[in-house]
Amino acid sequence: MSLKIKESEVDIVIAALRSDLTAFLEAWRPFFSPFHIIIVKDPDMEEDLKIPPGFDLQLYTKSDMEGVAGATSINFSGHSCRYFGYLVSCRKYIISIDDDCFPAKDSTGVLINNAVAQHLTNLENPATPFFFNTLYDPYREGTDFVRGYPFSLRNGVDCVLSCGLLLNVADYDSPTQAAKPSERNARYVDAVLTVPIGSMMPVSGINIAFNREALGPALLPGLRLPGEGKRRWETMEDIWSGLCAKAVCDHLGVGVKSGLPYVWRNEAADGGSAIESLKREWEGVKLMEEVVPFFQSVQLQKTLVKAEDCVAEIAAMVREKLGPLNPAYAQAAAAMEEWVNLWKALGSQGV
C-alpha cells in the first residue's frame, strides 16, 4: 500500500544563484504554489533577489546562515547553499530544483510532466532495489512485476531519494560539453526505475527530491573543488553527496529511483564556456577516479541504523582512506563531520 504525501509535509528548496527569480518562479507557480518554499541566496551574491509575490516563502541569506549555523567551517557558497535549506527545513520531504530549470514542455508548449507531482509519486511508492524489474517501476499504472520476479520482494522498500532528469541541456561534465557543444537531450524516456542495491550512480543535484526524515543528513556539502565555480559543470558537490546518499541507502535497505520527472534546463544565460570551465573542473574529473571506487567499497557497521551515524562513519573512512591522497578529501571529511554536528544540533528539529 503506498502512502500519500500531504502538501504540508513538503518544502521546496531553491538555491538562488541568479538574482532575478521572477521568470523561474512564475513558470513554476502553478506547481509550487500549494507548497512552502525555502529560498537560499548564494552568500556570495551581492544584489538583492527579485522574487514575485504570492508564494508561501521563506528566504535565507548570508546573515541568516551566519546566525543559524554560527561559525561553521562549512562553505555554503554557490550551489552548496541549498544544503542550508535542507538543514533548516522542518518538513518531512524536500524537492530541490536548480534556478535555471523550468517545467518541461514539448515543442508545442504542452506540459510533459508535473515534476513536483512526479517526485512525490516516486517517494510515495516503494522502490525495488534487490531485483531488477525489466518493465521498470512495477507500481506505475499499466505495469507490474514481470514473470520470474520473486514474490517475497514485491512489497518493495521505502523510496527515500528521487533523482529526476533534464531535457535540453543535459548534465554533462565540461570535457563532454566542450566536445559536443550543440548536443541537446531531446529524448523523453517514459520510465522511473529503482537503481539496484550495490550500484553506484552520479546523482545530479539539479532536480531531486528526498525524504528528509530518513535521509536528510546524507545530502551534504562535502567535496568542494579547489576552483569550484557557479556553473554545474564546475562542481562535483552533488555527485559526492549522491554517492554518499546511495551508500547510506544501500546500507539502510531503502531505495533510490532515477528517471522521471524531467525538467527543462536552459542554456547558460551568460553563454558559459565549457572550455574555460574545463580548467576548473578537470581536477574534479580526475578525483572521480578515486572517489567512485571508494564509495563502491564502503561497508558500514551493521549496528548503524540512522543516516547521520552512517554519514559520520563514512566521513571517518574518507579521512582515513582518501585523506592522504588529496587535501580536497581531507576537507570533505571535515565538512561531513561538521555537517553531522550541525545536523544533530539543528537539523533534527528543524529551525
Next chain:
Amino acid sequence: MATGSGVPITPLLKEELDIVIPTIRNLDFLEMWRPFFQPYHLIIVQDGDPTRTIKVPEGFDYELYNRNDINRILGPKASCISFKDSACRCFGYMVSKKKYIYTIDDDCFVAKEPSGKDINALEQHIKNLLSPSTPFFFNTLYDPYREGADFVRGYPFSLREGVTTAVSHGLWLNIPDYDAPTQLVKPRERNTRYVDAVLTIPKGTLFPMCGMNLAFNRELIGPAMYFGLMGDGQPIGRYDDMWAGWCMKVICDHLGLGVKTGLPYIWHSKASNPFVNLKKEYNGIFWQEELIPFFQSANLPKECNTVQKCYIELSKQVKAKLGKVDPYFDKLADAMVMWIEAWDELNPSKEAADAANGPKKEK
C-alpha cells in the same frame, strides 16, 4: 560508414547471425518479419510431434530440427533438451555456427514506435550487441553510446570504454510477460508504454530474462544459455529463460561482460492460458524464493576463466546447495553438465570447426 546525416549504418551481420525460432504450431508470423529476417539464416526447432510438418514460408534460408533430429544428433545427451516446452530452443543455439543469435517466439510480431514507424527489432539488437555495456557505474541517461546521449557528469572516465556486450534483452508491447498469478488478477492489462531506453543491468544485479525477444553473442556466452529441463516429464515450466538468465548473469558478472535491457520492442500477440501457466509455474513460484538468494550469493573462483568452466562450477553449486530444495535440482545439475559436454562436442575448437564446416546452404 556514415550516411549523409552522419548517422552510422548498423551492419546487417547476415553471415554472422542466426535466428532461432522454437515452434509447435506454425511459422505464419514470419510473413510479417520478412523484410527484416529474409537476409538471415533461420534455425527452426520444432517441438512436439515430429511427424507433423511445419511449413516454412517461401524464400527463407533455414534448417529445421524436430525431436527425431535432436535425438539423432545428441544421442543419450538429448535428454538435456526439453520436450513440449519452448526451452527446446537452446538446441538451436548449440547447433548454430554463427557468432550471434537472435531468438524470438512465434507469437511475436513487428511493433511500431510512437511515430507509427515499424520497429526493426533485429537492427536494434545488433546495435546493442555491437556497442559496449557499462555495468560498473550506472549512467542516469541510460545507454551513453546512443545517438544524442552520453555519460553524465561524475561518470569516471576510466569506465567510459565500457565492456563487451554479451546479451541484449528486448521487451514487449501489448501482452506483457507476466506470471500466472498476475495474469489472473489483471487479465486485461496491456503494455502500452514505449520506454525509449536501452540500459546496462549493473554488475551484481539479477533480473528475470525473457526468451521471447533476445539476442546474444554466442561466441562469448553461448554455453551459458541452457534453458534447463522443462515441460514434459518435468515438475516445472515457464522458468527456462529465467534459469538461463540467472546463470548467464552470474557468469557475465564474473567474466566482465555486459547485459543490456530495453529496446527493441516487439508486439506480443498471444496471452497464454493463465490456468495452464499456473500449473506449470507452481513449483517455480516457491522455488525461486530459494533460487534468487542462491544466485545472488553465487561465487565463481578465479580459475573459472571460460564460460564452460563457470557453468560446470555453477552446476556443482546447484547440486550442493539446491539439491535439498528438490531432487529436480540434482537432475538439473546433471543436465547442465550434459549440456556443456554436448556443446563442446558440437562446437569443438576453432580449427576443427573450420575444417568441419561444409558448403553454405542454398536458398
